[in-house]
Amino acid sequence: MAAPRNLVVETGRLMKDEETAEDSPTSKKPIGAKLDGRYPLTGWEFTVALSVFLVFTTGLFCIYLTMPATEYGKLKLPRSISDLRMLKDDLGTYASIYPTKFILGYCSTYIFMQTFMIPGTIFMSLLAGALFGVKGIFLVVFNATAGASSCFFLSKLIGRPIVLWLWPEKLKLFQAEIAKRGDKLLNYMLFLRITPTLPNLFINLASPIVDIPFHVFFLATVVGLIPASYITVRAGLALGDLNSVKDLYDLKTLTVLFLIGSISILPTILKRKRIYE
Template sequence: MQKQHMLGLLALAIATFFLLDGPQVFSLDNIREHRQALSAFTERHYLAMLLACGVAYALSTALSLPGGTVLSLLLGFLFGRWVGTGLILLAATLGATAVFWLARYLLADWARERLQGHALSQKLMAGFQEDAFNYLLFLRLVPLFPFWLVNLAPAFTQVSLRTYVITTFIGILPGSFIFANLGQSLGGIESLDELFSRQTLLALSLLGGLALIPVLSKYMQPNRFGG
């Protein structure tokens, strides 16, 4: 019954988000249109907005709802690059950890069914067998993989909760800073495509490549080739 109740609550939360037109509310155009009112409200109720935005971001991550990128920009706009980065880091790590815990301990059957319908999930899970820490760090650093999938797949491997939390926190740090920093110029961003410039993707890919060096070095050892 506990699992059924939890699934019911999750389904209700997701349904409520879409019934209240969440994708439109958290769209870039809507945030840009109301940025002055949001900024003024934050100045009057700073701590309340800090808590509300943190909870909203964590829930968005935990429920794999759309709008995470816009929320990251919004936090950078409302709280600045440093506080915004810290809030994104904390909220995203908590939300991702909730996904991991639910998938591994409470909603394993449901999560496994969801993964089975995604071809990339099996390849991701196979990668954790060699070097879970560096492989997960690579997946976090390089923003080319669905965030919800990277949150979910490790729950069905030997990755420990400690490794998951540490690599999540470290891996999303560069991207969190980039989005929070860009959020300060929210009014000048016309589309989300502008955020993913070749230079930004290249820089994050190079960081991800560094994380994979220990994994690749294992394949270069002589005993792997019978030497």
């Protein structure tokens, strides 16, 4: 009877080790793991997040200190179209006199907001169109890509518990879709970036968790954000005719975006058709 007894002892030891591993803050939990309603970040992860935030904030503050004096009371992040119109009037002259310093401040603010998931980048994109015209599209695509890439690496570091806390089911579905794509992953990511199928915030945070390679993420972001950025910048040119952000994406605009997005996944559809034939 020694063998069964030893087996029981070993089994109990393994179960204890597994419980200890699950309680460890450094252990990786599977995609479907639940957090039981607890705050998603451990103390170590919160410290890392706070440290990164402070580094970015300090850099942003130093950039603002190097800029020429202005009426700082008029500077604020726009939260509505009316805020945006007032900000355009206040910054128009400043941007024409100090274009380089203004662009530096604009880019650092946009990337900061995108990195830390601060709402309002849509208004920053509209502002680029209002101040720089169609050329603002290059500014928007650059900032959106840089901010998304920064958010990607931040999520790679501490994002898993946050995404599991906010979107557990959506994350599992996303992982299943990514697993199906294989060598056509870039086409699928382009489709997601071009169309409003998934929020960009979710894509930025979830991509490193489901092991999307950064070069695929980067290329899909650079190319896929161009159509939506063009629409937003063009709307910024006619800021006086815009009543709400919702006016940006009417049925016609959404149809065009989905048509463009469908072109990106056309190779995958044709390949599947040939396989079934």
